[in-house]
Amino acid sequence: MAKINKQExxxxxxxxxxxxxxxxxxxxxxxxxxxxxYQINAGEVAISVPTxxxxxxxxxxxxxxxxxxxxxxxxxxxxxxxIWVQPDLSxxxxxxxxxxxxxxxxxxxxxxxxxxxxxxxxxxxxxxANPIELTPGSKIQIQCDQEYGGxxxxxxxxxxxxx
Numbered sequence: 001m002a003k004i005n006k007q008e009x010x011x012x013x014x015x016x017x018x019x020x021x022x023x024x025x026x027x028x029x030x031x032x033x034x035x036x037x038y039q040i041n042a043g044e045v046a047i048s049v050p051t052x053x054x055x056x057x058x059x060x061x062x063x064x065x066x067x068x069x070x071x072x073x074x075x076x077x078x079x080x081x082x083i084w085v086q087p088d089l090s091x092x093x094x095x096x097x098x099x100x101x102x103x104x105x106x107x108x109x110x111x112x113x114x115x116x117x118x119x120x121x122x123x124x125x126x127x128x129a130n131p132i133e134l135t136p137g138s139k140i141q142i143q144c145d146q147e148y149g150g151x152x153x154x155x156x157x158x159x160x161x162x163x
Contacts, residue, residue: 002030050160052081056140057156062094062148066141069157072101072134077162079131083110085142085155086123095145096153101138131159 004010004027013019013027060067072078083098097111110126134140142155 004028004030050079050162052158052160054078054159054161055156057154058142059088060142060144060153060155062096062144062146062151062153064144064147066099066139066143067153068139068141069098069155070140070159072136072138072140073161074137076136078134078136078159079162080128080134080140080157080159081131082125082127082158083140083155084123084125084157085110085112085153088152088154094148094151097143098155099139099141099143100132101135102132104135134159 004013010026010028014021019026054070056070058067058069080100085096085098087094087096095112097108100107100109110124112124140157142153144153
């Protein structure tokens with residue numbers, strides 16, 4: 001065991017542990033194993049939850065050309081928190097997906113093959129517990145694999161920007 005020789009260290013132990021020299025035993029040695037302890041002042045730690053400041057919606061016809069829902073700002077950061085789509089179809093069998101660019105790589109998200117033969121369609125949603133940072137200047141798009149007249153995709157997204 002290591003012996004404590006500095007009076008300042010002993011005095012700090014007395015003060016920090018509220019020890020009374022006449023009543024309490026004052027430590028004069030350290031244990032064989034010493035563990036590092038970090039003390040954080042809770043008053044200096046600030047945690048804030050970003051609030052959604054981007055909400056976009058689009059009614060996109062079933063055409064092969066992608067529809068732009070949102071263009072990510074070229075400066076600052078954009079974090080996607082939620083995307084959703086609700087088809088408005090009339091007796092169709094169609095595929096569609098979202099296109100996102102993350103780290104410069106285009107990816108398909110919420111890719112769906114729709115064997116739908118009713119007009120009232122379910123809402124499909126992807127909520128992200130850990131928001132995704134998208135590439136600055138990129139587009140968030142909805143895309144269909146074929147054209148189908150009279151049918152639409154109602155879709156949207158939420159997210160937030162940071163400087």
